[in-house]
Amino acid sequence: MTITRHQTNSRMSKxxxxxxxxxxxxxxxxxxxxxxxxxxxxxxxxxxxxxIEAGSNKNKILSAQIWLSNIANFxxxxxxxxxxxxxxxxxxxxxxxxxxxxxxxxVEVGIIAAL
Numbered sequence: 142m143t144i145t146r147h148q149t150n151s152r153m154s155k156x157x158x159x160x161x162x163x164x165x166x167x168x169x170x171x172x173x174x175x176x177x178x179x180x181x182x183x184x185x186x187x188x189x190x191x192x193i194e195a196g197s198n199k200n201k202i203l204s205a206q207i208w209l210s211n212i213a214n215f216x217x218x219x220x221x222x223x224x225x226x227x228x229x230x231x232x233x234x235x236x237x238x239x240x241x242x243x244x245x246x247x248v249e250v251g252i253i254a255a256l
Contacts, residue, residue, distance in 0.1 A: 147194060156195050158256060163195045165252040167208070173245035177214040180247045181221040188252055197254050199225070202232040206251040212238040218248055 148155035157164045168187045170180035189199050207222075209215060215236060226232075241249055 148191075156191055158195055161256040162203075163192065163197055163252075163254045163256055165191050165254070167206075167249045167251045169241070169243075169246050169249050173243060177209075177217045177247045178221050181218045182225075184248055184250050185221065185225045188250060192252070192254055195254075195256070197256055199254075200227055200230040201255040202226075202230070202252055203255055204253040205232050205234040207234065207236040208239040208241060208249045208251075209236060210239070210241050210244075210247050212236075214247060 143159070145158040146154040146156065147158075153166050155166050165188060168184045168191070170183040171187075172179060172183060175183070185199075192198055192201070207218070209218060218236075241247075
């Protein structure tokens with residue numbers, strides 16, 4: 142059994158690959174003062190870059206877990222998500238409201254994808 146880890150620190154790895162499956166840690170926006178649309182786009186850009194680093198792409202996403210600090214942002218987040226995800230490649234997905242690690246964070250996304 143081979144497990145490969147990328148961008149690892151003392152607490153976690155941003156990418157873990159096992160059995161042709163990629164697991165990404167939860168991704169958050171760089172600009173914590175931005176609105177939900179900007180934060181969502183920044184998160185999706187980070188996810189896309191990590192998937193490429195792992196040897197995959199967004200069309201191989203199997204599952205997405207989305208955490209919103211305020212469920213009222215669901216519609217605005219979905220506008221960005223819907224423009225990003227390619228038709229015919231929509232993953233299984235769940236979105237919930239949760240308290241995130243910092244009050245400025247509006248969205249966090251965790252991904253599982255095929256290699």
